[in-house]
Amino acid sequence: MTDAFQLVAHQFELDQIVSDVLNVMFSSSSTPSISSEPDKNSYTATVGFVGEWRGAVLVRCGIPTARDLARRLFRVRTVDDDDVADAMGELANMIGGNLKSVLPPGVVLSVPNVALGGDLAVRICGQNGSKSTLYACEAGVFEVTLVRTDL
Numbered sequence: 672m673t674d675a676f677q678l679v680a681h682q683f684e685l686d687q688i689v690s691d692v693l694n695v696m697f698s699s700s701s702t703p704s705i706s707s708e709p710d711k712n713s714y715t716a717t718v719g720f721v722g723e724w725r726g727a728v729l730v731r732c733g734i735p736t737a738r739d740l741a742r743r744l745f746r747v748r749t750v751d752d753d754d755v756a757d758a759m760g761e762l763a764n765m766i767g768g769n770l771k772s773v774l775p776p777g778v779v780l781s782v783p784n785v786a787l788g789g790d791l792a793v794r795i796c797g798q799n800g801s802k803s804t805l806y807a808c809e810a811g812v813f814e815v816t817l818v819r820t821d822l
Contacts, residue, residue, distance in 0.1 A: 682804070685770060685804065685815065685817060686703055688770055696744055696761070697744055697810070698743050699743060701806045701808040702808075703805065704806055711789045713733045713734065713788075713789075714731065714734065714755065714787050715730070715731045715787075715788075716760050716762060716763035716783055716784065716786075717730075718766075718767035718781050718782070718784075719780070719795075720771065720774065720778050720781075721778070722774075722778035723774075723775040723778060724774040725819070725820045728766055728815065728818075730759065730814070731813065732811065732813035733811065737759055738750055739811065740758050740759070741755045741759075743810065744761065752787075759785050761783070763783045764780070764783045766815060767780050767783075770817075795818045799821045801819070802817050804816075
């Protein structure tokens with residue numbers, strides 16, 4: 672099976688996982704979207720996969736969306752930057768953890784990494800394929816990218 676096909680084959684699972692995670696953890700519904708991409712000044716959270724299937728999940732959204740997601744996750748009215756980073760890391764971790772269940776046995780998930788920046792460039796070493804999907808929810812638009820690597 673080619674890497675491009677594997678990424679497309681996981682799209683249905685990814686859409687369902689994102690919907691379930693947003694519903695359960697963030698009290699929000701989500702749908703794949705054709706909306707515009709998140710703001711350039713955004714949070715990016717990543718988790719990596721190692722084992723028989725290697726790659727990463729990246730979740731990116733603008734600051735207002737990230738702040739609203741953090742308020743929803745922690746069920747509070749105000750959040751600080753650490754809360755927002757924690758919420759973004761948890762979102763990536765929950766999506767990656769659930770996706771891990773449909774990947775080959777023995778795949779291990781890394782701890783989440785979160786970055787904030789307008790000119791941020793995330794490079795996944797050994798990348799040989801990626802598929803990005805925009806999702807819309809009550810908090811705003813966010814992007815989930817599934818990356819396959821050959822390292």
